[in-house]
Amino acid sequence: MIKILVTDGMDKGAVCTLKDMGHEVIEQFFEPEELKEQAKNFNVMIVRSATKVRKEIIDEARKTGNLKLIIRGGVGLDNIDVSYAESQGIKVRNTPKASSSAVAELALGHMFSLARFIGIANVTMREGKWNKKQYKGIELSGKTLGLIGFGRIGRELAKKAKALGMKVIYTDILGPAKDCPEYSFVSLDKLLTDSDFISLHVPGNKDKSPVIGKSEFSKMKDGVYLINCARGSVVDEAALLEALNSGKLAGAGIDVYPEEPTENLKLVNHERVSVTPHIGAATKEAQKRIGAEVVSIIKEKF
Missing domain, CATH: 3.40.50.720 (NAD(P)-binding Rossmann-like Domain)
Structure with a gap:
């Protein structure tokens, strides 16, 4: 079992699939200061555009060594310090096909x-x-x-x-x-x-x-x-x-x-x-596809 943090919401079907696979899934948004503390406790972090995963958060997560994977539910990765995360042994993936x-x-x-x-x-x-x-x-x-x-x-x-x-x-x-x-x-x-x-x-x-x-x-x-x-x-x-x-x-x-x-x-x-308020990927169909890609990435990694 792995612990998964979903910070910006995800398709409910995908959440259920991950739980059925035996994983613990927590769906909650955290402000940056609190996320620094919470990131230590999870193996996977799934974000969309609202959550910013910067160096300070990555550094805190590395103190326990639990965090192994950050997934961006969507295409753009500019809200994640990708190079730094990967230099610290944390893989970063996105879902480019879904939206x-x-x-x-x-x-x-x-x-x-x-x-x-x-x-x-x-x-x-x-x-x-x-x-x-x-x-x-x-x-x-x-x-x-x-x-x-x-x-x-x-x-x-x-x-x-x-x-x-x-x-x-x-x-x-x-x-x-x-x-x-x-x-x-x-x-x-x-x-x-x-x-x-x-x-x-x-x-x-x-x-x-x-x-x-x-x-x-x-x-x-x-x-x-x-x-x-x-x-x-x-x-x-x-x-x-x-x-x-x-x-x-x-x-x-x-x-x-x-x-x-x-x-x-x-x-x-x-x-x-x-x-419009950044709703490019905000369709029911796209969110289902994003969820399916996220599940596939986690299956591949763990």
């Missing part, structure tokens, strides 16, 4: 929301306004979608966008994807100048510097839409607001923020921004 479709669908949802004023129309109608003449939108069909990052999520979004009649171009640090000849690989600069919609699907830079800042916005065509369901740090929020206010951007769909919960009310309340 691709869910995140891609949310990105597409933001595109629809912006193109047809769905989000802001919900707000103004509840205020008693009938702004029919102000909400002349655009169709996605025939538009160019530029994907920055062409991993699992980028590819899922590409398939869905192509089915809607969009032209899909992409850029990726790994170069052209030979197994996807139906989409065009281009340089970042060409993507910025040619795209009607730009969607980010990259993990972010280690130094937290933005992928999209003032210089990149200046290269985009007027009236472009930007979607970020990747990481908050990949877009400079001040430059984003400037681009929205100047009219360079027609709209932005944002699910992730440099600090969460975000306190950037100028961005959240902007009439041409569609916002």
Whole structure:
């Protein structure tokens, strides 16, 4: 039997499976100071995005030597000091396959929301306004979608966008994807100048510097839409607001923020921004797949 700490919630079916396997599972969120003490008592820690596993927590966990595995239920690992954990003999795993479709669908949802004023129309109608003449939108069909990052999520979004009649171009640090000849690989600069919609699907830079800042916005065509369901740090929020206010951007769909919960009310309340509270993987189906991957990882390790 091993002791497993689930700090940010997990699919109930997966929890039951782990218990049926004879493991002790504790589901509880701890603030950082308390987590430092609790981490000593567990063999496995399962986190999502809320819990940050930094050096101080890892150092405390090493005092007993119990902690052998940290699992991130999701894709991004920027909330875990991965290199340091592994240097201390603690394995770090994630579940990269489980949430691709869910995140891609949310990105597409933001595109629809912006193109047809769905989000802001919900707000103004509840205020008693009938702004029919102000909400002349655009169709996605025939538009160019530029994907920055062409991993699992980028590819899922590409398939869905192509089915809607969009032209899909992409850029990726790994170069052209030979197994996807139906989409065009281009340089970042060409993507910025040619795209009607730009969607980010990259993990972010280690130094937290933005992928999209003032210089990149200046290269985009007027009236472009930007979607970020990747990481908050990949877009400079001040430059984003400037681009929205100047009219360079027609709209932005944002699910992730440099600090969460975000306190950037100028961005959240902007009439041409569609916002969600980091819910890219928050579907019943994705959570079941994440849970299944977590169980598989634990079976493999123990």
